[in-house]
Amino acid sequence: MQVTGLKGVGDKQAEKLAKLGLNKVQDLLFHLPHRYQDKTKITPLDQAIIGQEVLIEATIRQQRLTQGRRPTLLVELEDALGHHVGLRFFHFQASQARQFKRGEQVRAYGELRSGLNGFEIVHPQYKVFSSAPPPLDDTLTPVYPTTEGLGQLTLVKLIKQAIALLKQYPLEEGLNQAWLRTWQLPDINQALLTLHQPQPSDDLAQIKRFEHPAQARLVFEELITQQLTLKLMRQQQVKRYAPQLAASRTANALLASLPFELTQAQQRVWQEIIADLKQTQPMQRLVQGDVGSGKTIIAALAALQAADAGYQVAIMAPTEILAEQHRNHFAEWLDPLGIEMAWLNGRLKAAEKRDMLAKISSGEAKIAVGTHALFQDAVTFERLGLVIIDEQHRFGVHQRLSLNQKAHTDEIENFAPHQLTMTATPIPRTLAMTAYGDLDISVIDELPPGRLPVDTAVLGNQKRHEVMAHLYHACKTGVQAYWVCPLIDESELLDAQAAQTTFDEFRQLWPDMRVGLVHGRLKAAEKELIMQQFKAHELDLLVATTVIEVGVNVPNASLMIIENAERLGLSQLHQLRGRVGRGAKKSHCVLLYQPPLSATAKARLQIMRETNDGFVIAEEDLRIRGPGEVLGTRQTGGMTLRIADIQRDQAWIEPAQDYATQLLEQASPGLVALLQQRWIGEKLEYKHA
Structure with missing residues (x-):
């Protein structure tokens, strides 16, 4: 059944849903929450932690408007123990402000922050009441990935319709009951219901950590389907001549x-x-x-x-x-x-x-x-x-x-x-x-004999001129060097030195230096001529963008400077560094960065300093960026994984391979087709590649 069969879904809404890959009602069932809000219990203010989402309950002391560039509504609350918290609204209507009357009770949910006057929650979800408090939720509230023009409330309503249909028309089980018992996994319908509507009896903390059997059940089936697709691709190739x-x-x-x-x-x-x-x-x-x-x-x-x-x-x-x-x-x-x-x-x-x-x-x-x-x-x-x-x-x-x-x-x-x-x-x-x-x-897994490891240094951008001067003197002794910049032209949006600017700087500071410039906008003949000049040592320095990332081989080049290294991924940094260290000379790489560094950028640069081993770097790249970033979306055996994560769920990969092999050996075409239709759907043509 297509999503247009649901109440409230016309052609325009269907287009928005299609951006999330939601074309059929079944797709909505497999569109899992990416997080949950816990409104099942009240958190006392003296136990609340800054940065966490909490459900609080307190009495309104006062509300006031603060004037400034944009008016702000601030509601001050006090709980039964005398602890205070503020609710801050930047976007509000006059009728909304009138709801907050002194002495009324408020239940509010949101992220607790540290404000100018103590604890506060900005734009919380809330309910105002004067007598009996509203009942607490008896399950976690799912929050789904959305897209532009498709609000959370709309998506929740549609998924609730899909769940009602699931209860009426359960999905066909795709996995063997014996395997499910072996791995202590629920059936497909129970897994989906648990994840869309977790009950108080479910281990909510386990769901939040993505360690619940219901999540494992879906991960396992998705990985099995991917392995089936890969094995079928291989079978088709083997049949060809x-x-x-x-x-x-x-x-x-x-x-x-x-x-x-x-x-x-x-x-x-x-x-x-x-x-x-x-x-x-x-x-x-x-x-x-x-x-x-x-x-x-x-x-x-x-x-x-x-x-x-x-x-x-x-x-x-x-x-x-x-x-x-x-x-x-x-x-x-x-x-x-x-x-x-x-x-x-x-x-x-x-x-x-x-x-x-x-x-x-x-x-x-x-x-x-x-x-x-x-x-x-x-x-x-x-x-x-x-x-x-x-x-x-x-x-x-x-x-x-x-x-x-x-x-x-x-x-x-x-x-x-x-x-x-x-x-x-x-x-x-x-x-x-x-x-x-x-x-x-x-x-x-072996480099040619005589290849020396490249020494790597990480320096802040304040040392840039010193590095330039050092490079100039090194080139006067016969060294050849690369200077890599992420951009071709200056940009006001990005704080990065452009290749053209760096090229001009070297020419102005040291006119006797032979400098070449290569970037993606050059004509092929110009680019090839400059590369040949560099290879023939008619140039001392090659200033370039990342177009030299792969394939360039100049054995005499032994010095590599990578500017704004914090902007590049591990794999790209490793590829660029691989342009040096190809000859008999000891080679060096300098990674210049613009402080302050994010935690991820700091980790990347540290790894580059510590190792030249591409496999170690690849493992770290996978850990930091995840498989989607490392591979790109086009290289997942013809299917983009919806729920499984190769790094997080690697323990399930080998069992999935075993199960996929068994399915093919047992010649279960109906079951194979069911799984592929469920997880790959309209992308089945990929398996013919």
Whole structure:
């Protein structure tokens, strides 16, 4: 039943509800309170704690209007023990002020604060009475997430209608009774009723801590559904046909020509990929490795294996700088081997683009490197056998699917290319088990020999000029450095030094210094020229925005300054720091911050100072920001988790995997469909990606 079937929901109201993902009455049932108000007991004023929401009861002593820029209504109360508290209203009507008569009783609920004259509650919920007090609530009052134009009262009324329908038409149970008994969990209907209408007999403190069995029941079912979706995605891939790619002589020739040997971790991952590519089912492998661990050479070897077998390779990166970096690396390795490459980005001139498209469609170009431009309809491959995606979490499911579809061939039914995805963002185990459960995961957990850890210092912005002067003198001795700013231009809204301003400062203070500027608004040719100048040591300092976050490789650069570091996330700080420490010189990173620091920013900077280990940083990033922030909303196996939280509920992930496996083994298509419809609904098409 659609929400428009409820009383009071027209088309406009339905649009507002849809913003919260509430399209059906069932969706309202799974739209849980994000907190509860406790109006089940009166809190004596001598026991009330500042900062907590409390229900108080007291007598009106007086009320008065304070004049100023905006009139304020202040109601002074006194309880039976002589303790005082004020109720403050900034928005009120004259009729409201007249309610508060001396000697009347008031019951008020809100957050207790410390005001100029003692305790006060601003804009409380309240009732004025003179004789018998109103009855206390016998359950917690739910507070639901809302959206603009959709008030709390409206949402409560609609959810009450949904609950009335639930009591009349209970939901079908989606989990086995034996499992529910094993885990001591309630059935689906009881769980929903408990969370929307907690009773005095329920453990209200447990509900507030999100540790109640009713909450665990919903978390468990949602995680089971997500694991089912991932496993079904994997099953569908296994049924498709991919080309068998035999071991490559050209890949061996490249290995022999390299001035370095692969680390043991690289060799292990390369052997896993070789084994995958020999199969007739599509490889679905994610290679994760810290910055500088050597993922790109592994990608090049895989590309050669496909090219040697007569197939084409699409290599896609999320930014032009990273795509250009891949093109340069691949050209350096593959040009001597006679492998033809094509290059596509959004800024090619029309004639260049036509030439590149022709090379790809004819099969002349064995390898096509590009940004999202590879998704365009005009791009056709003659024989696409391998797709390599770097920093895959930056692409949506549909984008990856569209690239796979470019491998369609009339020769073979249900054909799919092999797919290798890479990320320099180490993924915590709990996140990998949920978001990437449909992929095989390889980890390059070893850096090349000789890589020295980067020393990191954290300094307040008052030291900025000293750092600039130190950097200038270091550059005069042959050091190359990066100076990263979060913004391109000055902004009155954000207290951040802009890249353009910093570039101008260095030029004015030290005219003999060779300084370059790179940011996202530069044309591709300008950007590439400056990067090449920096790489050739024709520039001492590169001032940049965060466009250099991934892919830039200048071994001689050994000093990194990140300005306004408190504005950046851990993962981004780690990626930026990874631009140095790539050569033989000892490298240093300075994180400049603008005080005062929030507790979260302080924790982030402390972690950066303490460790260079990307996996430790990734775990901390997950703990501080949560999975939604770390991954982005597009990378949750085709579904955004509504209730479960990967960090908080990680104890339920493995049982959910076990249960999902059992469901599939028992061939219960009806039950699987029920769970997917309940938790994924209209987003079922994601599972085909």
